């Protein structure tokens with residue numbers, strides 16, 4: 001089976017910091033692939049490279065065999081890669097509905113001139129509009145966002161905003177979904193729901209998921225495979241138990257704990 | 268008397284509102300007060316002048332051509348100068364717009380000379396229609412209607428068109444817009460184009476009441492800027508209302524206090540608004556993203 005996503009020797013530095021250091025891995029179609037690692041390991045940087053927000057120094061990112069490096073973010077979205085952000089990025093002065101509709105931007109057929117004329121051709125585009133709204137309603141039902149539907153996103157609690165962002169990413173109908181710490185800031189119940197939704201997204205919608213996640217319980221339960229990185233380098237890769245018990249991984253996490261206790265001790 | 272005051276205020280306020288809208292549209296997208304807005308409008312007005320005096324095209328077509336010219340001018344300026352700045356601060360961008368202002372002003376002086384020209388728009392500034400006890404010139408009537416129609420079009424554009432919605436999205440969250448598949452660079456270019464068209468309309472409607480020279484838009488620009496600030500800089504509705512309010516206040520001041528010092532009203536309005544309602548008279552206060 002060919003890999004859906006093939007990252008090869010990816011390297012990116014910011015000034016003196018090597019955020020990604022010759023990182024290579026492959027994601028198979030249909031799996032939930034989790035990426036773990038201490039803060040500052042380079043996980044978000046990896047996502048930013050895949051979605052075209054950063055340009056790597058070296059390496060390659062193949063998506064269904066196509067090179068992504070050098071493509072603009074909007075082009076990468078059109079290829080079928082959607083993502084969420086660690087710190088929610090939404091259109092906060094718009095409603096949930098409008099945010100999800102914007103998620104469908106690449107599916108709106110209308111080009112420049114068509115769209116400039118749209119108010120006069122409403123009947124022509126009305127059918128298209130109805131179809132888009134129907135798709136959105138499905139997502140709203142799926143994520144149980146009915147009560148948030150017509151509310152401004154900025155007025156929603158954090159956990160709900162995270163869901164709206166997930167919904168917005170789903171609205172794009174991606175082949176690959178990149179989730180940056182989806183359960184951060186959620187309570188236990190919300191995390192429980194998320195767990196089931198992720199499985200539904202994988203199984204019912206057939207979307208491949210690459211997920212950065214700190215909650216180990218979540219990672220162990222939902223992932224098919226896990227990649228652990230530190231200082232932009234691969235520490236371990238494999239089945240959840242293999243990675244969790246890998247000595248380098250344990251050391252990296254213990255190291256982080258030591259940093260934290262040192263920080264606490266200093267205060 | 269009061270009715271006449273309101274109408275006069277609305278007529279000049281329409282011009283201020285147009286300039287304010289042009290500025291706010293760019294401000295929301297590029298986060299910079301565009302100090303070249305006036306010169307962009309002035310150059311477009313000269314373009315209209317050349318077409319109008321050439322006698323080769325009917326004036327309606329000349330105006331249409333001017334709007335196309337203005338759109339291209341806005342797009343080109345954005346592409347050539349604004350987009351060059353990588354991760355600019357607001358100050359960087361202000362310098363860029365001031366630079367564009369100087370360039371356009373210099374070009375106009377060189378191409379068309381400093382002498383004052385009559386702008387031959389065949390809509391009369393002196394013939395009037397009378398409604399009730401109120402008189403209004405054909406030009407003022409045209410200006411008011413144009414402004415209202417344009418506001419309606421803008422509303423529909425931002426509400427119903429793919430590009431309009433994408434533009435709103437880009438203004439709210441540039442990064443989210445990009446990963447949603449919106450070509451934010453194109454959107455910025457189109458934003459400048461549309462803003463430039465609105466400014467050109469203001470220029471063409473203002474020029475007949477004034478005389479055409481490279482300083483044409485200095486006064487309307489300051490007034491439009493004041494109106495935009497009154498409206499909170501971030502709100503299209505606020506900018507429009509700010510324009511009308513400023514036009515009205517100016518006329519009130521001119522009638523009852525002093526005609527000579529009418530122009531200070533705009534400045535007073537800015538100071539007072541910034542003092543008492545820094546987020547604008549008509550806008551809800553939004554926390555700035557950090």
Ligand SMILES: Nc1ncnc2c1ncn2[C@@H]1O[C@H](COP(=O)(O)OP(=O)(O)O)[C@@H](O)[C@H]1O
Pocket residue numbers: 014017018019037038039040041042043044045046
């Ligand atoms: N835009 C940037 N400019 C400078 N340094 C950055 C930038 N983005 C990330 N970094 C640095 O790269 C390293 C990896 O960061 P990041 O990918 O956000 O880590 P993670 O998501 O794993 O916590 C960190 O040292 C971070 O400070």
Ligand SMILES: [Mg+2]
Pocket residue numbers: 043044045086
């Ligand atoms: Mg991160």
